[in-house]
Amino acid sequence: MNNPIIGKWALITGATSGFGKAIADLYAKNGCNIIITGRRAEKLEAAEHVLREKYNVNVLSYCFDVRDLTMCIEMANDLAQREIVPDILVNNAGLASGKDKIYEGLIGDWEKMIDTNIKGLLYITRSILPAMVERNEGHVINIGSTAGHTVYPDGNVYNATKFAVRALNEAINLDLVGTNIRCCSIDPGAAETEFSIVRFGGDEEKAKKVYQGYQPLLAENIADIAYYVATTPPHVNITNLVVYPTAQRNVYVWDKKA
Numbered sequence: 001m002n003n004p005i006i007g008k009w010a011l012i013t014g015a016t017s018g019f020g021k022a023i024a025d026l027y028a029k030n031g032c033n034i035i036i037t038g039r040r041a042e043k044l045e046a047a048e049h050v051l052r053e054k055y056n057v058n059v060l061s062y063c064f065d066v067r068d069l070t071m072c073i074e075m076a077n078d079l080a081q082r083e084i085v086p087d088i089l090v091n092n093a094g095l096a097s098g099k100d101k102i103y104e105g106l107i108g109d110w111e112k113m114i115d116t117n118i119k120g121l122l123y124i125t126r127s128i129l130p131a132m133v134e135r136n137e138g139h140v141i142n143i144g145s146t147a148g149h150t151v152y153p154d155g156n157v158y159n160a161t162k163f164a165v166r167a168l169n170e171a172i173n174l175d176l177v178g179t180n181i182r183c184c185s186i187d188p189g190a191a192e193t194e195f196s197i198v199r200f201g202g203d204e205e206k207a208k209k210v211y212q213g214y215q216p217l218l219a220e221n222i223a224d225i226a227y228y229v230a231t232t233p234p235h236v237n238i239t240n241l242v243v244y245p246t247a248q249r250n251v252y253v254w255d256k257k258a
């Protein structure tokens with residue numbers, strides 16, 4: 001059966017692993033052309049190859065750091081030259097770096113999170129959204145977090161960045177009134193991706209413990225939601241969607257068996 005994203009273009013930032021990779025896969029599986037980004041060239045090339053071979057859709061990839069405004073603009077210019085206006089922008093690239101008390105936190109971690117999660121999202125949005133507005137068509141999907149709803153101990157700066165994403169999601173929605181462009185924030189709770197490995201500086205043992213004793217969300221679950229959001233009729237604007245694993249009812253209330 002046909003679906004609304006067949007033949008469209010989706011730009012997904014941070015598609016070398018986790019949610020971004022799963023969203024790219026599901027969108028491509030449903031006939032959507034894909035633009036993926038990330039910093040790890042090898043993983044990006046592999047993902048590009050798999051999507052093209054598996055689903056026979058058009059795939060473009062751009063290897064850069066979303067903290068680099070010039071690179072964000074260059075990608076947008078390249079897309080414009082190819083006469084491609086993304087129909088869907090998934091602002092997914094992001095990370096947590098460290099989990100320390102605010103009085104012990106590393107400034108480098110803070111800068112990484114603020115520059116990626118807030119400024120990177122803004123750079124990409126500022127580079128891509130004007131073409132959507134000009135065409136009066138498009139869908140922005142921001143990947144926020146339940147960390148943007150409730151602060152948890154030692155989450156401080158990561159929480160602050162995701163609170164900012166929630167505010168920006170709301171602001172983008174307001175600023176788009178009068179256009180046909182929709183904007184949604186999908187805010188997941190605990191999900192097993194490379195997220196905790198990155199947060200704990202590559203410590204896989206420590207990362208594994210975060211997901212022990214319960215069934216965390218999987219990247220595929222978030223992809224299903226991102227697909228649902230993107231395929232609702234044009235007059236339906238889901239602005240915010242919060243999703244936890246069943247074993248986690250909020251940031252504090254868990255059913256962990258171990």
Ligand SMILES: NC(=O)c1ccc[n+]([C@@H]2O[C@H](COP(=O)([O-])OP(=O)(O)OC[C@H]3O[C@@H](n4cnc5c(N)ncnc54)[C@H](OP(=O)(O)O)[C@@H]3O)[C@@H](O)[C@H]2O)c1
Pocket residue numbers: 013014015016017018019020037038039040043064065066067092093094095096116120143144145146187188189190191192193194195196198
């Ligand atoms: N997992 C969770 O529990 C959870 C819950 C709620 C929200 N989130 C959010 O979901 C989003 C995706 O995270 P994930 O769980 O899928 O983690 P992940 O597996 O670590 O994926 C993160 C993706 O972001 C990319 N990325 C990170 N920094 C980047 C930068 N400076 N420039 C370009 N790309 C960058 C990474 O690619 P490269 O390393 O190749 O650049 C990777 O593709 C993040 O915004 C995260 O905050 C995660």
